[in-house]
Structures are given as structure tokens and as C-alpha cells.
Amino acid sequence: MTVSRTVELEGHIIDSGTMQRCFEVIMDLGGDFDVEAFDVGHHKDEESYARLRVLAPDDAALQSIVHELHQSGVNPADPEDATLTPAPADRVVPAGFYSTTNHPTAVRVEGEWVEVADIEMDCAVVVEGVGEEGETTARTQVLNGIEADDLVVTGEAGIRVRPPDRPRDASGPFGFMRGGVSAERPSVSRIRTVAEALAEVKADGGNVLVVAGPAVIHSGAGDALARLVREGYVDALSAGNGFATHDVERGLYGTSLGMNIETLEHPRKGHKHHIYAISEIVRAGGIAEAVDDGIVTEGVMYECVANDVDVVLAGSIRDDGPLPDTITDTVEAQNEIRRQAHEADMVVMLSTLLHSVAVGNCLPSSTRVVCVDINPATVTQLLDRGSAQAVGLVTDVGTFVPTLADELLD
Amino acid sequence: MTVSRTVELEGHIIDSGTMQRCFEVIMDLGGDFDVEAFDVGHHKDEESYARLRVLAPDDAALQSIVHELHQSGVNPADPEDATLTPAPADRVVPAGFYSTTNHPTAVRVEGEWVEVADIEMDCAVVVEGVGEEGETTARTQVLNGIEADDLVVTGEAGIRVRPPDRPRDASGPFGFMRGGVSAERPSVSRIRTVAEALAEVKADGGNVLVVAGPAVIHSGAGDALARLVREGYVDALSAGNGFATHDVERGLYGTSLGMNIETLEHPRKGHKHHIYAISEIVRAGGIAEAVDDGIVTEGVMYECVANDVDVVLAGSIRDDGPLPDTITDTVEAQNEIRRQAHEADMVVMLSTLLHSVAVGNCLPSSTRVVCVDINPATVTQLLDRGSAQAVGLVTDVGTFVPTLADELLD
């Protein structure tokens, strides 16, 4: 062992498993370590601190270890500046570019730590203002938004990542997450806890983003969601062409996919209602226009228009129509979803894998997320993205939304 | 085509698909037919009648066709007597015994049609009183209940099966079934419809059997089910050792599988509570004794004892304990389940595949069945047993039971 470097861990490094991962990484990669300092936080809300000298047989091994530790939020105690390389062309990142995690990140530029704005996963970091007067800034940039000569962070030096702590205290509104995903959990108590978290976010002036799939309408939960919009619990809605179409169909014809949601009857011709609904909105020029014209008078989309909710309808290749409101270019739609994700303090994902993944891709790991689906595999997949604040409920969205609305509004 | 036989169809033979199956069977098996009469019921509640002359190239083919038609409730117009053969030994059926469907069935003995009592699937038919004074009777007999010299129906002659009609009218309480199993259906409206059907059965003095799995307790629905028992909506409960144990655990320690269902906390030692709960009941001598001793004072099992509900706890190889109340012999347990199934006018199956299949195996096709599970495959499997009156809900039992109780009791 001829080379070494000192790294630091701080935060709830025991509870969050950071320390364990740290030891594992070092030994898996053939290194060794001395524990130079280890201060354990004795109270639930106290943080811990550890300083380790990492030893490795050569520079390559040491670099690999330091890279891996970095991914888990273990940072060198003696940082260097980040390496900045100009992008060779539009959309082309320099070789060896640093690909982001979704954790809060800073880069070291000319000896100063600069926080990276709007962090999200699998992006590049672009630094601006280097060597100029005024502030040096760093921002997350998706690969297809890179422009020639952007200064992109490459390599692994001078980057500090800090995963959010998952505090030990299980009594907070999101404490119920421990124990993983399963349908065999007390549903009504858990929905009540989500209601409390949502009320808390709104009381703090926070922004709530709802991501909703067509199943919300088919399962009869549309009225309850419309009520939540009307009462101000929803600041933004991220959905697709199908959700909006079925919601409008329900307002126009009382059916969803051809079934009357109240009487459970299938009126003849019902199966064509969604195509007719689309052509009505196309004729009007859009949903807002159809609301103004008095064509659409109820439902989630109506309440969104009436209450100035920020709506993004993203297109997909399975869409009928689509509605004029639907953004058909997926890159453009991603940019709008990204904006919503960055503004959100809490995200409620309701029965849509596609849109939930799209939103989840843009979220920093610190945003609160509630994910509801009847399929446990969907919930697992959505939670499996490293958010420290995500909780999953395997339940029926058709009873979840009404129960949530009752808890909040009755 | 040298041989022929005339068969009759009556009932809602068009809606139920009987006529279509009839034509298919004849042609699949190389036969032909003439439609001798065809009277279509013109109103929704009128039955239809058809008489067909079936032609076949030889006796064997004709017999095959007639056998198959018989399974669908198409019976010969010129019946013979059933063949009765004595069982050669205890538990041994005669070769070629007639294996029952779950549809109402009659056998022809000495020129008279005798209704088969307690029909259920995959059993033998035993006839008693032949050639004696007094009434001739026929009953369904499970294979392991056959005794030497029982007169068992063999072959296919002299048996009349009549599948229950699935009436065209979709507006009745169970009309919502059409359209199959899916999570994407209006949940609250569908639960309301189940509540109406249940209230109707109770108003008519009917017997309601609830089949419940441990998930009812884990999901926090135990209180709502206990309330339904207390209010007289449950006449019988068919469950297993696990359901009873977790219900008792919840009463004794406030936990289910170690989680507090109200506070969502996991008290330390919680994971051993179910073993402690079993040993408490063993010490008392049984659940009723534990209720008498004031040890068990709340929960579903408590209410069942307090309200004289007919409880069957059937054992399984995955049981802990088991409780003294659990019937560990599976054949004996089946006999008790069979008795409950035959007494039931409506069966509500809540999140248990094993017990639901066991009950379903004993049900005639005319009993109303509601099957609730979060897993669509479970619901499909349970409905796929030929009951004309079965409906499935893919939803969360943890919100289903509370919503059902609210609909019935608030």
C-alpha cells in the first residue's frame, strides 16, 4: 500500500448506511483504511462525522476507490479544483464528462465550492462565469442541451456530493416508509399520514405536483381529484393525452372508456366517446378554449383551467388524437416536466409508470414523493431511484384519492 | 349420418352462450343437426327454447356429442334412466362413475327425475331408497366419503344439468360484472353495488359467509370487519389459523405482524407477538375460552364469539401453533367448509386464495360470490370456476372493507 488519501463522511452516516457502503467499497476494490476520527451523533437529530485514511496499492486503485466513495457522498478531505473542458460541438459532451447523481452537489472552481443548480440524475455539469467578473455558477445540463464550448466538468476531482439524510426518527409524516413495499399494510392509516404530509407542505406554502394516469379516471377517482384541485391542494399536474381525454370524455358523456362511472352501465356507442371527446376539443382549439366556450364544465381538466393550475400534457406514441394541448415532442415535453419537477416540494404519483418515471428522472433526491399503484412492481420500480423521501403505497387509486380527499376536506 | 338423437335447450340459451357452445360441440365432434324448434324469448326475462335433432355417423360419436352437450346443460329430449353401480369398497368409486359439475343436477331413477342434493363439482352422485318404500333421494358425495355398496351413478344416461341463467338485464346488483376483471374500474361505485347486494341478501333473511385472509388484519381492515360482524352482516366466517392469530395479536398487543396498525410504528419485540398470541390462546384452551376469561376483548374473533357466528378455522402446513380452534385434518376441515358453503346465500372472499378456492370448490354455481383481491391473477383464478353469479373486484382490501362498512352502516 503505497498511496493514500483522506476522506470525510458526515451526516447520519450510520443510519443511512453510508459508512457501511464506504467500508465495502474500499475493501471490494482492494484498498484498506485507518479510522482517523469517528464522532457518533448521540441524539437522533445529531449528525456523525468520520475521517478515514484510504490506502491503495497504486494510483489507479486509489482513484477508483475515491470515485466510488464519491457516489455515496464520501468526499476527499483535501479537495482539488474540478476539471473543466469545453464541449466540442452542440449536443456533444467532452470525453470523460462527469455524469451527475440526483443528490445535492457542489463543484470546486478556483478554490471555491459552487453549488450545482437544479441537480438531477445522469446529466452533465456546466460552469459559467469562470475567470470573469461577477459570480461563478454551475448548473445541471441534459446532454442534448449542451452547446459547443460550454465548460463541462470532466473527471472526478473537485466534486462534492451529499445524499440527503434519512433521519432515524420514524415518527415524522414520512416515517412509515420503513419496511418496504407491500400490499399488506394498514391502508387507511397510511393514507391519513399522506394527508398530513400534504397538508403540512401546503401550510408551508409548498408546491404540490400531481402526476396522474388515465386509471385515475377509469377507477372513478376523478371527482375526488377535481375536488382537491378546486380546494387548492394541487399546484401542478403532469399527465398525458390519455388522462386529459378520458377526463373530458367523462365530463362530456359521463363515461370513461365507454363505461358510466356512476351507474356502471355501458351505453351503446360508449366505446367511441373518447374519439368524439378528442374531436370536440380539436374543434374548440384546446381545453382552455373548450372551457371558455362552455363545452367542458366539470372534471379535473376543468378545475385546472379554472384554478390556474400549471398543466403539462406530454405526448406518447400510444395517444389517440392527440389533443391540441399535448406536447408531442418528447424532448420539449421533458423540458416542461423538468421545470415542474424542480418547482415541486412534494410529488404525488397516481397510477402511471411512464409519467412517474419521466418526472422521477428530473427530481433531486430531496423532494418528497408519494407513489400509489395497485401493482407492487410499479411502486418498487419508482422507489428504486434513490430518493430518501419517497414512500410507496400499493393500493387502489380508486379508493385512495377519495379517502385522501375525505381526510383533507371533511 | 345414420344415428340421431333429439336434444332440448331451454333458458337464456342465447345470452348465456349455451346455443353457441351447442353448435360448436356438434360440429367439432363431426356431427350435424337440424333445428326442429326455436322459440326466442322476446323480453329480457323470457326464456328461449330450442329442440335440435343431432346426427352422427355412429353410436360412439353420438354418445360423445351427447356427453359434451350434457356438460353445457343441453339434455336429451328422450331420457333413459341413470345407471346405478354399487361401490366396490370404501372410498373406491365404480369405474366410469359420473363426475359432477357445480350446476343444479337431476338424475332419472325408475322414470322419475330426482334432484341431486348439495351439488358441487367433481363429486360422485349416490342414490338411496331405490326399490324401497318411501322417497328415492340423490346426493352429492365426495370421493373419500364413498362407502362400499353405495349406489353410484355411472355413465352419462339419465342425468340432467341446468346451468343457471345469466340474465341479460345488467341493472341488477350484480349486473356490473360484465367486462371482466381489471383494476381500472370505478371502485367506490362498485363497492356501493356490493353493499346493496349484501343488504338485499340480509333483508331476505339470507346467510352471508365471509372468507378472510390475514391481509384483512395487516391492511388495517379488521376493525371494519369486526363492525360488520357486530351489526349482524356476517353469519359465518371461514378462515385459517393465520387470520385468527393476527386478529388476536392485534387485540392483545395492538400489532399485526409486529406493526402497530394505528401509529404505523414497529415496537421492539413486535415480531414475536404472533407467537406470544398463540401461546396465550393455547394456555386458555381456545379462543372462546380466552374471550370468557377476558383475555380477548376486541377484534373479529371476539365479535364472532360474542355474536355466535359460525366460525371454521382450517389448518394449513404453513401455520404457526396452531391455535386449539384450528381443524388440522384437511379432510375434516373440508367437510366443515362444505357445510358452510352449502348454507351460504352470498359469499364474500377477502384476500385469501387458499381458503377461497377451498370454499369455491364446494359452492353450487347459483350462489352469489364477491371476490376481492389486489392481485388480478387471484381474482381471475377464483372467478374462473363457472359461477354465474360471481363478481371480482381488483382493489385494496384495506380500503374495501372500511368503504363497504361505511356504505352499509353510516
Place this chain on the structure above:
Amino acid sequence: MTVSRTVELEGHIIDSGTMQRCFEVIMDLGGDFDVEAFDVGHHKDEESYARLRVLAPDDAALQSIVHELHQSGVNPADPEDATLTPAPADRVVPAGFYSTTNHPTAVRVEGEWVEVADIEMDCAVVVEGVGEEGETTARTQVLNGIEADDLVVTGEAGIRVRPPDRPRDASGPFGFMRGGVSAERPSVSRIRTVAEALAEVKADGGNVLVVAGPAVIHSGAGDALARLVREGYVDALSAGNGFATHDVERGLYGTSLGMNIETLEHPRKGHKHHIYAISEIVRAGGIAEAVDDGIVTEGVMYECVANDVDVVLAGSIRDDGPLPDTITDTVEAQNEIRRQAHEADMVVMLSTLLHSVAVGNCLPSSTRVVCVDINPATVTQLLDRGSAQAVGLVTDVGTFVPTLADELLD
């Protein structure tokens, strides 16, 4: 009953249930009927014919009945010409436009039946050449492709639909479908049957379209699919950005989502490989360019380039990158998918709900479809679209594709 109209049914109307649906529709909608003729096909491959006089209390009721019958392929015996109405503006269909089924359809123009080209579901029918010299033609048109003054079929007169027969013979390559979707079916025998059908289609010079999700690569089936491409069993590939990225990642780094598929190891940095793979392809300018440059030298995408397979990569909002080859506009992507769907004689859908639905939306009901997914709900959803030739296999794509390749190539 004061009004009447005569309708005709032909084909395998008994086996396919058409006759049953016909009787149901008439009676559900308050009508009555006389059977004027009923010729039953006596052999498996003979068609049947029935002529019914439908009676109804008034014109509105009669029209409703005729509309509904029409959806099932029961057409008036005394047809009128179709009504043609000019579209009022681009993308705006005239009120009351006829929305298509996915069954072969003809429209009656000036007394002549004109076959509608490229039939697919939920579209409008546009007629061209009316009153002009030369041929009158009719084609399916998606709503957003309608141009002002297009002559669009409105109402329900003059349209003839003929659902493909589902022949009685269960011994053909696709006969194994009967009995629905379930994991509990003999897997290897069923895969062999798919192989036979695929070989038959290729022997007839048919076009095979494979629709593939990223799970094909993660599950280790990429090599087997690449082999099928190389050996000429695949004419077209419809997939997404994720599929292509993971396939390229596998070629470049030996990993898929960071796992080495052969050794099952997770090399450090593996989780960033897919982002690096994308940036390599962006740098090259596209997949074909990367193949030309010798960067991509193996895998499904490589074989598609090398063998001139028609590839469509459709974008979605969850894409990383995307690759330069990915069509990011969903309407444009749908048009390309539509083209592939119309050219295909057999479609094999492998573990992708999104792309399979998109392709399925464009398929006529007569195209052979095999749908493979480990999730029974996905298979059910894909089959539930009215294709007479669709079969579903609930199995593991990671063993399905290798077993299929072995059956075809060994």
C-alpha cells in the same frame, strides 16, 4: 313493431359468437327478429349464412340496432350509399364522422363497394375520386391527418365490416390460443408452435415485425434476438431509445444497466455506462455511423444495420439522451410505426407495453400477433384489442427468445 330492416351474417358466425352477439344486441335494444334463412356450414372450413328481419318500434331504435350490429360485422341486406361530408378545417372532422373498427371495411360509394385501405381502429374514412374519372378509393385517416375539404364518411349507412373468422380448427399454428392467458401452460410446446408459425410466415415471403423492450437486453436475450436478425427472421424492428441504448451499451461495455450479462458482475462505474453509450453514439452521429466507424460491432442494432432491417426508434418522455436515431415527435413516430404495422404479416411483441400498444393500435384485426410478457396483466391488455389472430404467452423473455432461436436455427 312498425319498422324493420333485413340484415345478413356470413362467415364462421357461430364459432366466432357473431350470431349470439347479434341476438343479444337486438333484444337488449328492444327489438325483435325473424330468422329468414339459416344455413349452417357443416364442415370446419365451411362458412354459415343467416338472414334476419330485424323489427323495432321506431326508426331511432332500428337505427341503434343496425349501428350496433354493424360493429359486429352484421350488415344490412339492402345497403344505401355512405354519406360523405367535407372536413371543415385541417385536423377537424365533420360532426358525426364514422369512427373505424380494426376489421376489414368497405364503404358504398355511388352503388359500388370500395374497400377501405390500411384499416385501423379509431380513425376516419376519407373517400377520394368521387364523381371524377378514374377509380374511387377510400382510406383510413388518423384524425390529426385530416385536411380541410377531405370527404369524410359520416353516419352509419353504406359501411360494411367483416371481422376475421376465428376458425374452429384448433390444430393450426395459432390454435393453441383457446383458453385464455395464464402462466400455467406448457411453455416449451407453445414456443415451438410460435416457431412454426414464424417459419411458415417467412416461407411464404411474409414480413415479420419485432417489437422489443429494454427487458430483452437486461434479461440476456439480446444475443438470441441478434441471431434471429442475422438469419433473416426479422424484417422490421419497432423499439424505443432505451432498447437501442442498452443494446449498444452491451456491445460497448458488456453490461446492461450496469450488470455484466455473462458474469453477472456489476463492474464499478457500470451504472453510468448507458449515459456513456448515448454520448458515444451522439458523437458518431447515429447508430449506422457508429457501425460504419467500427464503434458498434455486435448486438441487435448492429445486425439491423448490417442486414438492412427497417428500424423505427420512437421517443418517449422517459428517454435518456436521446440517440440521434430516435424520433422525438410522437405523431411522426406513430406515422412510421403505422407504416411498419401495415407492412407486417406477423408481429412479435417482446416485453414492452408502450411500444406494443402503439403498434397494436395500428394493426388490422387480421394480422398475426404473438405477445410475450412475464406480467399476465400486460398480455391480457394487449390481447384485449379484438385481434382474431393474437396469442399471448406469459413467460420470461430471457428464456423465450433463446428457446425460440434454438427451435428455428438448431
Place this chain on the structure above:
Amino acid sequence: MTVSRTVELEGHIIDSGTMQRCFEVIMDLGGDFDVEAFDVGHHKDEESYARLRVLAPDDAALQSIVHELHQSGVNPADPEDATLTPAPADRVVPAGFYSTTNHPTAVRVEGEWVEVADIEMDCAVVVEGVGEEGETTARTQVLNGIEADDLVVTGEAGIRVRPPDRPRDASGPFGFMRGGVSAERPSVSRIRTVAEALAEVKADGGNVLVVAGPAVIHSGAGDALARLVREGYVDALSAGNGFATHDVERGLYGTSLGMNIETLEHPRKGHKHHIYAISEIVRAGGIAEAVDDGIVTEGVMYECVANDVDVVLAGSIRDDGPLPDTITDTVEAQNEIRRQAHEADMVVMLSTLLHSVAVGNCLPSSTRVVCVDINPATVTQLLDRGSAQAVGLVTDVGTFVPTLADELLD
């Protein structure tokens, strides 16, 4: 903090998360600690050792902490003798009895550590030979096997638990487990790894127990499993009445649940074959007798009889029949399953939740387990029982068993 106790951790305490759980427990329960010694194993196969002084505000808190640490294998450095209390009556454990984990356990009796034989979860520990000449022994005892005056361990003193290490080395046959349960994993490579593990166990003279559900037969994997039995890869089979019945049905009639597994045809009367199969075996007196009589001549059960495989068929309330070989008393069946589980060195669970849970309940945490099911929730549930050596494959048993047999035998 006025009271303290010193505890020790040894083994792969970092990789296995033991150290992290230890710190969490202490702080969650209001304690504190000093790290007195901490020796980290520097090589993959070296163990680590830590000694901590645990501090707590009072004796009760200290006891709670020590109890919890104990569950994770952290044991006091200064042990006392275990407390032994006579059972008050048959089947009744003394109050406060120690309920076992499934980890290797020892109890301290008269200053000596005595290994507890046949450890399994949720049982009592009975000590024999105390104060007598000869050896003192300890064994696991299920609650319903307790006899009056048995000396049962109560409280938490004098018990040492050691969870098996999950070694860091991912290259062993079971190293592929890391990363949890998902269908999106390379299937064929993973099956090959299972084959290697199985071959290794057999090469070492180990005992292989197969737990199989009826889906093995329905899915067409029966021949491959029969082949594995014939070739000596299966020492014991744990299944139910349904598995054996369908296997026999397949041998007698070529069908499983009425479908011919090779031709995929449903012969008429096929749906009654399983009842006929049962009555044939009943007539013969049992499966072995039916083999001797030449009635059963192929299949898994045939090979088990021919190769003296240890078969346990456990009854359940959903059984038809049952076969004479089926053990209908569930407690008796559990005892037989327990014997098989204790003899097994490797367990392969194939598509049966009920039987797999029953076997899993009796397994020590050190036995190798492979669990195969197409439903990810089943695999998760089975793995979620604390076995350090369990791996799950979400795949199709109908392709898994043939592929496994090919890997082992071709």
C-alpha cells in the same frame, strides 16, 4: 447513563450490515456506546471483530438494547447462564419463553455453551440432561410439541445467536443474488449459475430437496424434472396432493388440467381426468402400489418411486381426493416437512407459495435456497425470511426446469 454492558460482534459484520444495525438499535433505544475495539478484516474472507461498551440510563433500557442486539447476533461479552423453566402442561410454554430465530444458536447451561440442534424460527428451546450424568443437550421444539415439565429457555440471558455471514465475494455460485428480485435479469446466465451450485452440492454428497407446485406439470416442465430425479439430482421432494395428481394424470391420460401438454389440444372429457386419476390411485391403494401394478409408468412420481426419493405429500383444504399418499393432518405433515428441511443442503422451490413457505419456516438460515416463480411478489415474500443463502429468480418454471436440466445433463 449509569449502567453498561459490553457486547461483541464478529464475522463479516460490516458487509452484513450487523454493525450498522447495532449502532441503530443502541441509539433508537436511547443508549450510547464506546467502541472499545474494532479490527477490520482486510481480505474478503477475513472476519472483523468489534467490542462495544453499551451505556443506558437504567437497567430496563439496557435490557431492551441487549435483547435487540441479540436478535442481530450481537452477544454480551460476559454471558450468564440461560434461565430454564419447566413447561406447566403439554403444549403450554412457560410465560416469557425464548422464541427462536432461524440462525445458529447456542445456550449457556452450567457455564458451558450448548449448541441448539435443528434450529428453526419461532420455536422454543428445550434443554435436556441438566444436572444429570452424560451430555447436556438443547433442541428446538415447536410449541405444540412441548410436554409438561420440559425445561424451556425463558428470558434472554445466556443465549448466543450467530447469523451466517454473507461474504463479500460475489463470484461464488450464489454471488449473483445482490441487487434484489426482478424479472429484468439475464435468465439463462442465472440458470447456469444455479446448475453449477446444484452440481457442486451433489459433488459434495449433499442432499437436494425440491419443493414443487402443480404449475411445474401444467407448464410442461414435468419431463425435465422427472429426468433430474432419474439422474440423481433430487434426494427429496416436498409437494402437495395437486402436484402428484396432475403428474399422475399426465402419465395416465397425457393431459394436465385437461390439456395435452405436447399437442396443446383439449381432448373432450379432459377436464375430468384429474378426478379419474385420483380414483385410479385410490383403487390401487397408493402411488407406489400403482407403480408396482404397472398403472403409473412415467412422470415425476414414477421416478421418485423408482429411485427411492424421499417424498412428502402434504394435504391442503383445496385438495381433490385426496390421494392415499397425502398426509391430511397438517401438524403431522409439518413434522415430515421439518425432517426434510433439516436434512437438506440445498432447496429448490418451484412455483408453490404454500409449500415453499411451509418448508422455509423449518429451514435454518444457513441452507442454500433457490426460489423460482413467475410472480415477483411470491419470490420477494419467500426471500424475505432472513436466509443469507437464498436467491430468487422471477422466471417461467416451464422454461426454467428444461434449461436447468439441459445445463446439468447435456
